[in-house]
Amino acid sequence: xxxxxxxxxxxxxEKHGTESVDLAIRSGEQYDASVRLVTVPCxxxxxxxxxxxxxxxxxxxxxxxxxxxxxxxYDTGSIEGRKRVEYVRTMLSEVxxxxxxxxxxxxxxxxxxxxxEIASTMSQTARRLGPIEPRGDTK
Amino acid sequence: xxxxERKPLGEIAEMIAPYEKVCVIGCRSCVAICxxxxxxxxxxxxxxxxxxxxxxxxxxNLDGLVLERQCEKEWVKEVEDRILESDVILxxxxxxxAQTIGDMYPExxxxxxxxxxxxxxxxxxxxxxxxxxxxxxxxxxxTGGICPIAxxxxxxxxxxxxxxxxxxxxxxxxxxxxWYAIHERLKLQGRLELMDMVxxxxxxxxxxxxxxxxxxxxxxxxxxHQKRATEESQ
Ligand code: SF4
Ligand code: SF4
Numbered sequence: 536x537x538x539x540x541x542x543x544x545x546x547x548x549e550k551h552g553t554e555s556v557d558l559a560i561r562s563g564e565q566y567d568a569s570v571r572l573v574t575v576p577c578x579x580x581x582x583x584x585x586x587x588x589x590x591x592x593x594x595x596x597x598x599x600x601x602x603x604x605x606x607x608x609y610d611t612g613s614i615e616g617r618k619r620v621e622y623v624r625t626m627l628s629e630v631x632x633x634x635x636x637x638x639x640x641x642x643x644x645x646x647x648x649x650x651x652e653i654a655s656t657m658s659q660t661a662r663r664l665g666p667i668e669p670r671g672d673t674k
Numbered sequence: 675x676x677x678x679e680r681k682p683l684g685e686i687a688e689m690i691a692p693y694e695k696v697c698v699i700g701c702r703s704c705v706a707i708c709x710x711x712x713x714x715x716x717x718x719x720x721x722x723x724x725x726x727x728x729x730x731x732x733x734x735n736l737d738g739l740v741l742e743r744q745c746e747k748e749w750v751k752e753v754e755d756r757i758l759e760s761d762v763i764l765x766x767x768x769x770x771x772a773q774t775i776g777d778m779y780p781e782x783x784x785x786x787x788x789x790x791x792x793x794x795x796x797x798x799x800x801x802x803x804x805x806x807x808x809x810x811x812x813x814x815x816x817t818g819g820i821c822p823i824a825x826x827x828x829x830x831x832x833x834x835x836x837x838x839x840x841x842x843x844x845x846x847x848x849x850x851x852x853w854y855a856i857h858e859r860l861k862l863q864g865r866l867e868l869m870d871m872v873x874x875x876x877x878x879x880x881x882x883x884x885x886x887x888x889x890x891x892x893x894x895x896x897x898x899h900q901k902r903a904t905e906e907s908q
């Protein structure tokens with residue numbers, strides 16, 4: 536399993552989030568993960584349920600990428616996104632799933648290095664944790 | 675409104691662990707407004723329990739649905755099939771909904787997904803505060819519209835106590851002193867003389883202390899003839 540490319544889902548806002556990803560890809564930045572990006576109008580649109588569903592449907596890790604806080608296209612959308620991520624992390628901990636499978640990131644459209652960095656962080660986490668499946672220590 | 679909070683997911687998981695078919699039922703009324711047991715919360719709970727089961731390697735059929743009002747039999751009746759098919763009902767409404775289902779289907783096991791907490795009001799997004807204890811004999815016309823039973827830690831009828839300090843309550847300095855608030859409100863209304871009014875001990879038999887309360891409105895009840903006619907028309 537450790538050799539398979541981890542499955543990662545990223546919810547990106549269509550402003551700075553997606554623009555920073557596009558810039559990284561156009562600039563030929565390399566990243567080692569299978570990342571499925573879902574564009575949302577704003578990370579304030581990301582619901583906890585979207586994140587849980589992505590995990591339920593087989594993602595090993597999920598990230599949400601929004602504008603920098605205080606520089607959000609929709610003013611406070613990325614703050615909302617962060618709060619939802621935090622709540623889902625609490626729920627995951629309560630059911631014994633590693634909360635670090637879900638992370639919030641922020642970028643401005645010019646941060647070309649950000650997306651490869653996120654892909655690598657999330658893929659390392661996913662490889663370390665493996666898929667959500669029975670572990671030896673659970674009943 | 676009734677304000678409730680979701681129980682920790684671990685506690686919920688333990689309650690439903692012995693059962694294969696779980697029907698998770700939310701409510702679109704108070705508990706949806708306080709973000710505890712509406713449609714979104716039911717779906718998130720079903721999803722989180724699905725992940726827990728994946729991690730623990732078990733299969734459990736989790737069926738999530740939401741009623742308009744879980745405390746009214748008519749709405750519950752609409753999902754009777756799904757209730758009867760399940761091994762356990764996980765109620766995501768306040769305890770009134772859970773008990774309505776339990777009383778309608780006494781052979782079914784109903785477990786509470788929420789802790790029903792207070793009669794409260796939304797103060798701001800994400801904050802609800804208690805404002806009434808349902809004493810059954812309201813006196814807030816004498817206290818500037820502020821309930822001393824619910825909002826004073828000692829439920830004092832003639833306050834403040836000696837511990838009121840800078841508008842805060844001695845029992846917990848993070849709480850507002852209800853009697854300070856009453857004084858300020860009465861001052862604003864030019865009715866400070868009400869502070870001198872002596873409120874005699876309350877008749878607590880109108881509260882829960884007098885035993886379980888049932889409110890009957892005779893003019894609203896159906897006669898036996900009307901009940902029969904209603905049953906026949908269904
Ligand atoms: S006096 Fe009684 S009925 Fe009135 S608000 Fe207080 S607890 Fe509720
Ligand atoms: S400080 Fe005020 S609110 Fe607290 S117990 Fe005394 S009178 Fe009641």
